Amino acid sequence: MTSLRDAEDSMAHALRRLAPHTSYAEVMAQRMVGHSVRIDKSQTSINVEPRLEGAVFRAWDGDEWVEVASSGLDGATLNGSADALHHRLGSDANRTPPPGVSATGNAEQQTHSKRPLESVAVEERLAIARSLYKLALSPGGIDNAIITMGSSVEERLFLSTAGARRWQQVDRSRGTVVPVAMESGKVEYDYLSYGSMGGWEVLDELTEERILETANEAKALLKAGSAPTGAMTVLLDPSTAGTFAHESFGHGTEADQLLRDRSYLKPLLGQMVGPEFLTLVDDGSYPGGWGSIYFDDEGHPAQRTVLVDHGKFVEVLHDRESAAVFHRSATGNTRRADFLSRPFVRMTNTFVEPGDWSLEELLEEAKNGIYLQNCTSGIEDPLGGQMQIKVKKARLIRNGELGPVGPSMALSGKVLDFLKGIRGVGKADVFSIGPGYCGKGHTDLIPAGTGGSYLLSEAVVGPA
Amino acid sequence: MSEPTFGSDTAYRAAEAIRRLPVPGPWDVYGEKIERYEIHLNGIVREMLRGPLRLEGVGLRVIRPFEQKLGVGFAATSDISSGSLATAVHDAEATARYSRFPASKVELPSQSPKGVAVETVDRKAWANPLESLEAYVHALVTSFEGRPGIVPSFGSVHLTLAESTLANSSGLEHRSVRTTVDLEIAVKAFGGPEGRPPGEYWVTSRSVRLDPSHLRQDVDTWCQRAADVRRAKPPTAGEQTVVLPPRVLTDIIPEILSFRLSGTAEIRGIGAKAGDLLGAPAVSVWDDGLFPFGIGSSAVDDEGNAQSKRTLIAAGKASAMLYDVLHASATGRTSTGSGLRDSLAYPEWEHFSSQPHPVGTTIVVGTGDGGRDAELAEIAGEGIWVDQLGYAFPDPLSAAFGGEIRIGYRIHNGQLAEPLRGGTVGGVVVGGLGERSLLNSVVALGKTPELTAHLSCPTFVVEKMSVGGAD
Structure with missing residues (x-):
């Protein structure tokens, strides 16, 4: 099979077997290929990413969704899944239509990469990785450097009994440089990571200047003192601000959680939650965004959704079901991790819109506090509204000046307090959307972009 | 059967x-x-x-x-x-x-x-x-x-x-x-x-x-x-005695120890060496691939070599490492039956799409004489009983961990007091020379083990852990 579209007739045939037995059914097939390179001082690995392909069928059973999925896209397998799903359906699955509006019509979209996956020979990928490795080691004092570069091509084809047909191909590439320093048994590192929709050209962002800076920071982290603790003024770099937008705020805007009464933000819809210069956005159509898609897994087009508009919490992210309950339109945010995973309302690229403060102005405004850099993780608390964000390094701010690099830290506190405490948002010149993976709960990881500029507020910080 | x-x-x-x-x-x-x-x-x-x-x-x-x-x-x-x-x-x-x-x-x-x-x-x-x-x-x-x-x-x-x-x-x-x-x-x-x-x-x-x-x-x-x-308040900041039960430790210990005590770390020069002091004398750790109903337990690993129970840390000192066939060959040893395709960090329900690499199965920490929960709180005296962290995000490379306290309890006069929420707890599981770590700061281990995912262990009482909280 050279394209997922080769399986379309079999998918349509299997879907027709289901149609008489339910008011609505759909099938989503997925095919993924990719290549990656990983090198460090002891090992070179070239990987062909697993060739996984399969399809999931979903049907409305009158009062709940039922799904069956299987790897393989041959006619017998697809018919087998459709028949298994038929057997799960009750006798009155035709009784009521599913909630919400079904997508209709036919559309195709794909990424047009400058340097697609197949256009770069293995030798060239290896040569790029080796050059990055040498650069990372070049400052001296670096014991090892871990270089990973990967590029993938993912196809999804969606058909429904409502007449929708969507085909999309999304290319994504990502590169990471991790210089590692060691001394007396202590191991430290810093990282540089870049990823977005596109082909190998994405890796051009891993520049010599950035790699050298990262390597020098790794060495400096070996000498870092202990982390300060307590409530203080915090300045978030773009990666940390993006994680705040996604993990701390964004998860509370996924409307399926509102339907479960599991969002601290639900009673605040329509209210001011931050200063007038704060705007938060989820945008699945962001050009080149790591979390960008063309259509969601209910067939709705990806779109830009302003969540907080000049401080006012104005919108949440919908699937067909929540959109029906809230009398809104689906926002193109229904995503499956893969053909074996269920759909949920998910974010795409979530970010803080840039403001008009320079870094110098923000430091001056902060006067004393801490600058949190290179976010490593975050976790949501959609009902409780607490935040946990971890960064790889931090710098004390004293009298508006940045101090030497300090160790990894965690930021915590209440999201709403943090929002109300925002005193400044950085300019667009440092705005970026970084690559990450997001879980719904603790599973179902999907590519999700997080971004922003600098963000100045108050929070509790401690060791991590 | x-x-x-x-x-x-x-x-x-x-x-x-x-x-x-x-x-x-x-x-x-x-x-x-x-x-x-x-x-x-x-x-x-x-x-x-x-x-x-x-x-x-x-x-x-x-x-x-x-x-x-x-x-x-x-x-x-x-x-x-x-x-x-x-x-x-x-x-x-x-x-x-x-x-x-x-x-x-x-x-x-x-x-x-x-x-x-x-x-x-x-x-x-x-x-x-x-x-x-x-x-x-x-x-x-x-x-x-x-x-x-x-x-x-x-x-x-x-x-x-x-x-x-x-x-x-x-x-x-x-x-x-x-x-x-x-x-x-x-x-x-x-x-x-x-x-x-x-x-x-x-x-x-x-x-x-x-x-x-x-x-x-x-x-x-x-x-x-x-x-x-609903009635919890943030903890106070500073160094404190912290009690960590198995359900918290399960997100911290297995991932870091099964990397630091593996051939993967060894060939990169960051693995522990036999005899290295990694923990307090009360701390002994095994990897038990035959643990009944343990995740990752099986008669053989994913390369076909026999699983077994391996001593990783004996009385605080590094003892043995985990090897698959490749890492065993690279270090002149034999496989310990640790060639698994699972990942402790992001466990998948399928394994065939990953290559085998040295991975722990069920990490077992020996029990101590600290007694049951009430006695452990008494040993702590003053401090924090952490019941749940947001997520500890263990970092195998630096051995660091840390997260926000989602629910815990203040320990006052040797008894559990009011609930706590917010603030952070963190550190390193094993540290560099002279560095304070989770394992070398253990002052008591409970007497009852509990199996949670990849870890069977007692509750830890750890002194002088760094807590970020209200001033």
Whole structure:
């Protein structure tokens, strides 16, 4: 099979077997290929990413969704899944239509990469990785450097009994440089990571200047003192601000959680939650965004959704079901991790819109506090509204000046307090959307972009 | 009693096709046939039924000598047609030409050990998966009945049945089965006269069996925690004695120790060496691949070598490391049966798409003489009992961990006092020379072990942990 579209007739045939037995059914097939390179001082690995392909069928059973999925896209397998799903359906699955509006019509979209996956020979990928490795080691004092570069091509084809047909191909590439320093048994590192929709050209962002800076920071982290603790003024770099937008705020805007009464933000819809210069956005159509898609897994087009508009919490992210309950339109945010995973309302690229403060102005405004850099993780608390964000390094701010690099830290506190405490948002010149993976709960990881500029507020910080 | 089976022969069929091509050794092929069922909840209402979700696939590894090193090629596919297998062989050979591993030869086992029986399956669930899952979910949901102001708000239970087959160029053929149960549930406490915002206790667990026998007791605990969240306050900042129970440690210890005490870390010069002081004298740690109903337990690892119980830390000192066949060869040792395709950090329900690498199975920490919970609080005197962190995000490279306290309790005068929430706790599991770490700051270990996912351990009392909180 050279394209997922080769399986379309079999998918349509299997879907027709289901149609008489339910008011609505759909099938989503997925095919993924990719290549990656990983090198460090002891090992070179070239990987062909697993060739996984399969399809999931979903049907409305009158009062709940039922799904069956299987790897393989041959006619017998697809018919087998459709028949298994038929057997799960009750006798009155035709009784009521599913909630919400079904997508209709036919559309195709794909990424047009400058340097697609197949256009770069293995030798060239290896040569790029080796050059990055040498650069990372070049400052001296670096014991090892871990270089990973990967590029993938993912196809999804969606058909429904409502007449929708969507085909999309999304290319994504990502590169990471991790210089590692060691001394007396202590191991430290810093990282540089870049990823977005596109082909190998994405890796051009891993520049010599950035790699050298990262390597020098790794060495400096070996000498870092202990982390300060307590409530203080915090300045978030773009990666940390993006994680705040996604993990701390964004998860509370996924409307399926509102339907479960599991969002601290639900009673605040329509209210001011931050200063007038704060705007938060989820945008699945962001050009080149790591979390960008063309259509969601209910067939709705990806779109830009302003969540907080000049401080006012104005919108949440919908699937067909929540959109029906809230009398809104689906926002193109229904995503499956893969053909074996269920759909949920998910974010795409979530970010803080840039403001008009320079870094110098923000430091001056902060006067004393801490600058949190290179976010490593975050976790949501959609009902409780607490935040946990971890960064790889931090710098004390004293009298508006940045101090030497300090160790990894965690930021915590209440999201709403943090929002109300925002005193400044950085300019667009440092705005970026970084690559990450997001879980719904603790599973179902999907590519999700997080971004922003600098963000100045108050929070509790401690060791991590 | 014979093992349940799907009767799958995925790897054996692939091996036959590989031999016909023919492909020179060494090579191995790992096949899986998997069936999964899921029930998703919205409150106590079933929101979605999923299953069967079927996945079948193979991962093929070829190992080739190149200039005193090995070229290791790998390809995985869920299309097991002969054409696709030929493509996988081609991809594996192609990647082997460019990959380099620091060993000069490797020996794959020719037969699997006989007579080793390990419990890895919930037989009842295997026989009737959907009915068993529905019965478990019914027991779970009814455990919330009669509790005003408490509901599960979000959750799911996943039951996975997997049969793996392994074949290699040395003639090995081995079959094994496993069941895995993943539970995720968020419990919400709300209402009441006090007008406080709702509180949530968010639970995830992974085990081998659908065992409803402890559900009511567990739900009692979850509901109490959710209610306590509503009146919890942030802890004070500073160095404090902290008590960490197994459900917190399970997100911290296995991932870091199973990397730092592995051939993977050793060949990069960051592994512990035998005799290195890693913890307090009371701390002894094993990796037990034969732990009954342990995640990752099996008679043989994913390369066909015998699993066993291995001493990693004895009385605070590093003792042994975990090796698969490649890392054993690179370091002049023999495999410890630790070549697994699972990941502790991001466990997947399929393993065939990953290459084997040294991984811990069930990490077992020896119990101590600290007594039960009440006695451990007494030993702590003043401090914090952490019941749940947001997520500790353990970092194997730096050995650091840390997270926000989602619910804990102040320990005052040797007793649990008011609930705490917010603030952070963190540090390193094992440190550099003279550096304070989790393992070398243990002052007491409880007497009762608890199995949570990849860890069987007692509660730890740890002194002078750094806590970020209110000033």
